[in-house]
Amino acid sequence: MPPVAGTPLTPAATSTGTPPSDAADAAKPRRARTSKPKVKTGCNNCKQRRIKCDEKRPSCANCVRSKKICSGYPPPPRSARPFEEIRIAPKPILVASAPPPGREAIQLPPRRVQKFQRRNLTPPQTPSPPRTVATLCKPIITLPFTLQEGLYFQLFQEQTANELSGFFDSGFWSRTVLQECHSEASIRHAVVALGALYKTLEKSTESPQGSPTGERDPTDTAWRHWEMAVKQYSNACQELMTAGSADTPHRTRLMASVLLACFDSFIGDHKQAIVQIQTGLGLLEQLRAERRRAFMPRPEEPVEAELIQMFTRLAIQAKSYDMAFHFPQPYVVRLTPSQPQDPSSPTESAGSPVSIYQDPIPDRFSSVLEARFKWDALAERTFRFTETMFNQTRSSVMGILPQHIGQYGARFKQEMEAWSDAFEHILASRTAPGVSSQEKACIAVLKMYQVMSYILLLMTFSKTEMGFDKYTSDFSMIVDLALEVVGDEERRAAQRRCPDPQFCRHRGRHEASFGGLSYAARHIKPSFSADLGIVPPLFVVATKCRDRALRWKAIQLLKSSPRREGMWDSELTARIAMWVADIEDTSDPAESAHSEPDIFHMVNASMMRTPPAAAGDSPRPSTSGSGGGGIRGSIDFGDISLGPGGNARYDPATRRQSNSNGSFAGRSPSALPPIPEDKRVMVRAVEFDLRERFAVVQLGSRELPTGSLDLKTRVTKITW
Template sequence: MASVLLACFDSFIGDHRQAIRQIQGGLALLETLRAERRQASLPQPEEPVEQDLIQMFTRLVIQAKSYDLAFHFPQPYVIRLTPNVGVTSPSTPGGGPPVSTNNALIPEVFASLHDGRLAWDTLCEKFMRFTEEMSAYVKMSPMNILPIELKQYGKGFDQQMEAWSSAFDPILASRMAPAKSTQEKTAIAVLKMNQIMGRILFNMTFCDSESEFDQFLPSFRDIVNLAMEVIGDEERRAAAKRCPNPDFCQHQPAHSDIFGGEYTAKHIKASFSADLGIVPPLFVVATKCRDPLTRQQAIQLLRTSSRREGMWDSELCARIGSWIASVEEEDDGVADFQRPLSSSTEASRLSIGSPSSMCSGSPAFGEDIPLGPGGNARWGSRRESSPLSPQTRTEIRLVPERKRIMVRAVEFDLQKRVATLQCGSRGLIPGMRDPRRRDTRIVW
């Protein structure tokens, strides 16, 4: 319990290194306790820690591991899920003891949001463990990118993620019910965002080209749509509390607006949550989506939301995404590759506006959408006519592969608000010269 609490406190004050140390210490303690129970010669040694604490600790481990995968920390700030890697063979992944003890099969339909979250946490830990273990066997694996021939080993995870998505669909649709509380509606949207992100990143583990991310453009837009729901509802509640009379509102937006001037959340205050939320999925969109409009929407949502979720800081993520976008989209005098939008890449799969509506790109909030608990927040009523709306575009300009870069290392201090960012080519073997390498220092 002390490890959990101290990890949360360290995340709150922005000391991610100490937070990772706390999680590492708790992970070692948990394994020691379990080893002692196994050595006690009990017929069925019980779990030495309460299940609720195991769930919290599992989520902290996933959070720390996601942070490492995004920013590529050096030792000793790396969470290891497979301490005994090398003992087992790659045909039997998962040699280390699990953090979570939940091994229930994914049902046809989840009975509750809680069940869906437990199943996703377990699945997330398993494929993180698989990726870590496979990377250890592939000695020259660049930045955790696995050879395509290993994809067969991980095929089952993609099938399980698809099964999870199908089982979660009824709960996802239920978020639009008028009786649904705002808190539960947000939790549903956030869980779906993280599942979409997880599936993208797992499938990209076997790809050595950044262009492969283009196939997930509808998924990137789904993430942005869901984030707009979450932030929109927060903005509506904050505006009603801070400025009950809009005619006398003195709050002004702090950032430029990509949504046509009607979607800047100017009433939301900075917030902290010990659990993951919208920041990691939006960071993936900001750094991996090469549709400039969708990417800029993600960056604005990060800056507007002003939140820290565990060790994830929205402002740092927004600035990293913004810098990568500026590098990739800078004019080098060579014509960019253009591709017309097709029905398969343009349509968002999620129903955002109402239970019966389907829209592409970002959602349109009409006058018929309820604004009470469980309803979508409406930041403006003219979204459909916005000149920046994806619905009005007939073609999309994607960043060409020759200009694409990925994060290779980030050293930062959230307390001093400074970061050193190194980016370069995907799939490059460590030690090789990288012609795309770019470095920068970010201060905010």
């Protein structure tokens, strides 16, 4: 009888004929397999060969020994990185094959990578960063940086400083801040933090994200750059606290407030950004008060004019944000003291970031830079005037002053008109040969702000939303100028990212179409700038213009390219404007009350309800290349035949003419039926979080005092 399987052989069994040597081997007990936890790390080559990887970087020892290219390490499991998603910018419209922003790309095994590359002939749009790191740090060897910090500083110097400036050149970012890094640790840390933040944005939105390459640096991920940005931000704050208020120079504290406010705006923390701005403005006023108490006939500014100019722009930005979204205390920047002032002297300097010694506006500006300085001063004094008047009159109606005091604002209206006249020759020259794309954008943005501010100033004394209908041609100019800016930006981005249109991967993706109209700005990446640009003027058009064609063009432009300009976010403003338009276009306003709208359905529905223009109406001239003022069709900025000035050509009909209401002549208004007064609403409050991407929006009547029963009240929560 044969032995039972699995039992050890006995000596008796060996006598049945089994060879002695084989019997001895069979008699040895089998070695049990050691139970160890399964290792899920290691490079992909070692995982495929099922051998232990020493996980050395950039190449493991097994790959070096076998002369293989180490294909890199897969990302850790999601359970090991619960806080992975980094929300520092508007959510971009992604290529269909790209993963969501802020997430690691999945590392494919080598055989699947080869299969993917054979199937996908398009080369990666984002090349691998150069490996020669020694030469990158050469210009900054005098600063106490680690190798990684030096790379972020180099990135700030070569790219971030220019992008923070927005459409306008700024020596503050490209020169003053970099010089201060040599003497102040807090400024150094803040600069490195902003450089790391820009690198985070770049990695989060690269196209195609995580493109398979032969070599991949495991430290070059969005999450690693984000960790460094937060760490350096914390170090900057710690340096300011450690040094103490008495030991830290005032200039350094003011500059740090600017840098930290930009960081907070970048990541979407607008409340902390406002706190930083308030801190800087308070310190600046304290320094000015000390100089005034010295009884100097004309005291000099406590810091250089460049830093004063930065706080002027931050103050304008914060006030415009408050006027649009109506923040509660303490997130309201005040430019005037709390005590009521004499409205006949609205240029009182207390609380102002701008010096009271202002030269008059010339008959003709000599440069765009001079026009910008004059406009910043005028805009700040206008905000300070309206703030003073609201304090003096104690107006109970949100954003509206009594008509009988409108005389006090007459001189600001005259100054805005004088500024427009002095700027006219610069506006007309923006499409001339030799004008750079950046200078053309500067000119367009400045004019957009002048038109927007002119409308809002005059409407401050109007109780009815119907008053905005007088400025339809002005709204049209804002949209046309924005089309120029976005169109030129898209054209340059397409040339840079897809020089060969045959291999462009950005044209085939799904485009959100509103009523058949699609602005195809496919190549513009999500961006952040510390200065204001096209978002605030387009938001005013989208919420205050009742010409449906212009309104939806403005909304499309806001959605065409994700951008954050200071605290102004294009996606947030577009979503709010879409809901306002839906409320005003809906036949029964109660249908949309207290409910979250279906964004894309409501846009298409409202556009379908828009009747065509009446026969015989002359079409509105368009600088967008769309062939008229219609709302149907598609505008692809990259395919338009370009002239000397870019995508759009100057239309003399848009030039400002002197008339009674201050609007732009030469444009025929839309023949669409106007929205009646009883259906028009205004934004009364917005509570939002850009990092979590939601907003609670409250709409209501314009003419009712705060706290009154308002039958137009609508509240909704918008997410994206």
